[in-house]
Amino acid sequence: MAASSGSDRVAEREVMLEWHIRARGIRDARVLDAMRAVPREQFLPATVAADAYADSPLPIGHGQTISQPYIVALTAEAGRLQPGDRVLDVGTGSGYAAAVYAAMGAEVWSIEFVPELAEQARQALRDIPAVHVVTGDGTLGLPEHAPFDAILAAAAGPDIPAPWIDQLADGGRIVMPLERHAGWQQLVRVTRHGDDTALDDLGAVRFVPLRGEHGLR
Template identity: 55%
Template sequence: MPDFADLRERMIRRQIELRGIADPRILEAFRAVPREAFVSASYAEAAYEDRPLPIEAGQTISQPYIVALMIEAAEIGRGDRVLEVGAGSGYAAAVMSRMADTVIGIERQHNLVQVARERLDRLDFSNVIIIEGDGTRGCPEEAPFDAILAAASGSHVPKPLVDQLAPGGRLVMPIGNPNWVQHLVKVTKAEDGRLQQSDLGEVRFVPLIGEEGWRDG
């Protein structure tokens, strides 16, 4: 049986800290979440490798560094309400829950919703709520959000997500064709509602499916 605690520490040091993400709150959040519990049993031994991994419903769990980069860009802090679009198996939501007050995760795949809820409940991540639905429409009944992260690439930033950002809120998501390299962007909503967008670099994500995203199939 692998020493997962040791592998987790190596991942944090080599894949995250050495790449320039040194915020101790982020590093501690990653230490608090067993990534091996959020992948299929057959991939548990690969949980801390520097790459995405397959999860249920034909989806993937993002590379650890990319998760950390998005969390850093979103500037998640104590007391924040966070929305994650494309919650997958619940791993990123669990990490963010160690830094925020509440995390709402939206997932369109029914099987993944059930899996994520079971894992988060079993591991006692009690401040994470997983909702089944179209993440491109956000979650207006739980808005406004201090931070919104999308783990899938759209052709544009969905207006409902921008509308659900609190003044001063930050949105981080990839933009671009799902069959090509995309760009990770950060949108900051000023107190007066004006938007400022910055480019955080090239990434590759699965397509964002939904009313404000790409068509399924």
């Protein structure tokens, strides 16, 4: 099969936006513009790049996946990202979500548990200076770069890690999936108001497990 041309991929991206993002309720124009600007195929192994604009997770190696486009859009919208926000992206994976957040004007500190994936993401993100990839335990956050306006996680944990609350700015948002019981996860947004937090339920999801001290494994 012949490789798709650049213009074909742009057309595929528009179809993705129309049928998988807008049609499912994402309305934030800045999220839509960012996802239009970031070529998802550049963050995928060649073996699955042809499926870049399918609304599904895809394998990226080491037992990890790139999140489906709708989930990236939902997380970005729920995070209420604004230009200049400092974002902690937990679970860099391919680097695609970090690129989307950066396209929305955020300064992104992205942390990946698997060293090989972190290095692949650094290469994929090398032309995006607003993204900084760190190898380490994302459940501990990055206190040296806190406070964060948003902490966005691409893996499911048993609860909100306590270090994240400590590293969240007043008015900041955490968006992450929580493992409620085997086979069922709930995407939530936690917003900090001084010493208090408010929680919003964003619906059922399915993510890989969050690894680390405050994770599932």
